[in-house]
Amino acid sequence: MPHADSLILTLVGGFVLAFVFGMLANRLKLSPLVGYLVAGVVVGPHTIGFVADTELAPQLAEIGVILLMFGVGLHFSLADLMKVRKIAIPGALVQIAAATVLGWGMGRLMGMGDLEAVLMGFALSTASTVVLLRALEERKQVKAEAGRIAMGWLIVEDLVIVLALVILPLLVAGAGEAAGPVMLAQSIGWTLLKVAGFVAFMLLAGTRILPWLLVRIAHTRSRELFTLGVLAIALGIAWVAYQLFHSFALGAFLAGLVLNSSPLGHNAAERSLPLRDAFAVLFFVSVGMLFDPTILVREPLAVLGVLGIVIVGKSIAALGITTAFKLDKATSLTVAAALAQIGEFSFILAALSVGLGGMSQETHDLILAAALLSISLNPFVFALIDRLGGRPRPPASGSPEGIALAEEEAAAPNPATA
Numbered sequence: 001m002p003h004a005d006s007l008i009l010t011l012v013g014g015f016v017l018a019f020v021f022g023m024l025a026n027r028l029k030l031s032p033l034v035g036y037l038v039a040g041v042v043v044g045p046h047t048i049g050f051v052a053d054t055e056l057a058p059q060l061a062e063i064g065v066i067l068l069m070f071g072v073g074l075h076f077s078l079a080d081l082m083k084v085r086k087i088a089i090p091g092a093l094v095q096i097a098a099a100t101v102l103g104w105g106m107g108r109l110m111g112m113g114d115l116e117a118v119l120m121g122f123a124l125s126t127a128s129t130v131v132l133l134r135a136l137e138e139r140k141q142v143k144a145e146a147g148r149i150a151m152g153w154l155i156v157e158d159l160v161i162v163l164a165l166v167i168l169p170l171l172v173a174g175a176g177e178a179a180g181p182v183m184l185a186q187s188i189g190w191t192l193l194k195v196a197g198f199v200a201f202m203l204l205a206g207t208r209i210l211p212w213l214l215v216r217i218a219h220t221r222s223r224e225l226f227t228l229g230v231l232a233i234a235l236g237i238a239w240v241a242y243q244l245f246h247s248f249a250l251g252a253f254l255a256g257l258v259l260n261s262s263p264l265g266h267n268a269a270e271r272s273l274p275l276r277d278a279f280a281v282l283f284f285v286s287v288g289m290l291f292d293p294t295i296l297v298r299e300p301l302a303v304l305g306v307l308g309i310v311i312v313g314k315s316i317a318a319l320g321i322t323t324a325f326k327l328d329k330a331t332s333l334t335v336a337a338a339l340a341q342i343g344e345f346s347f348i349l350a351a352l353s354v355g356l357g358g359m360s361q362e363t364h365d366l367i368l369a370a371a372l373l374s375i376s377l378n379p380f381v382f383a384l385i386d387r388l389g390g391r392p393r394p395p396a397s398g399s400p401e402g403i404a405l406a407e408e409e410a411a412a413p414n415p416a417t418a
Helices: 003-027 032-043 056-074 078-083 085-109 114-123 129-138 145-176 181-218 223-245 248-260 265-290 300-324 329-338 344-356 361-387 400-411
Strands: none
Touching: 003 032, 003 056, 003 265, 032 265, 032 361, 056 223, 056 248, 056 265, 056 344, 078 085, 078 145, 085 114, 085 145, 085 300, 114 145, 114 344, 114 361, 129 145, 129 329, 129 361, 145 181, 145 248, 145 329, 145 344, 181 223, 181 248, 223 248, 223 265, 248 265, 265 344, 265 361, 300 329, 300 361, 329 361, 344 361
């Protein structure tokens, strides 16, 4: 492909095929993410026909990662987390630990080293925000107890992931250099200290400077300048974090978190949404380009094992913790089903692990296969838990949940008039 038109062809191929396969997935009642990933497989080097620029696509995907994490920060709600903290925090940590241990055990059985096995298990522990939100919205449970617990659970997972993305390069480098545990602990401790300083600076100075800057930009009454200002803040702070910690994700997340608390945070989220959506699609397409679908034929048992950890192992862990907190059966089953999948953050962790040399491409393909299958099977998991008693009774019209459900239905667009 000539260098002069590689960007255009990559964008055209990515967007057009993502739209086609996304629409097809939607018609099949699947998440559009499945379609975006399949589009990447089609334009990837492992299938015949047109092949997108495999060097340019990951760079575009990196922008997608920044904007994804920026969006996570913009929608981060500490208040929502505090409402369900007693179950969401221990629940998320127990589920992450359980999936990591199961992944490590399976990885060791497959002949992986300890580090690669742990990384695989950790990548299998994180659920997709996009898939979870869609499932809860379809069941009108976003504001119900199960929805609030699942979202709080996911917020904790997101925080753990942001921290893991900073520490991961140190773990891989330490394992590669056979560094002693004391030196590794010192490196991690020093990095965490710097991260704490950076976070403190962003929360103290950033909450004053960035909102003030947004207000000054808003006074220009230029929509284009406001949008550019929001993107410049997100990309600029992500670049600073990368220079300090080799992590775009941390800076982008903090930028979104700071803007979220500003008076113009809602406007910032609204202005950046189209670009975030577009580059998120390119991110999923680029992930699909890296996936070798032949692993489904070459290693069917390994794929089933990894999928079992995601759907069965994580669900059992979620059911265990929710049962321990004496939640009703319907809520426990709904939370377990909502988290029985993996998505965008698993891709980010796996891609970073491969880039650092801590994970093989075959293990990366196993994680992607588990993601594709778990996202595709998630509607069937919900159908199963409904048969087991996971469909809650409609709340009374005068109860707080009934009022919240009525407001949620009123705010939803009417398909007949859309």
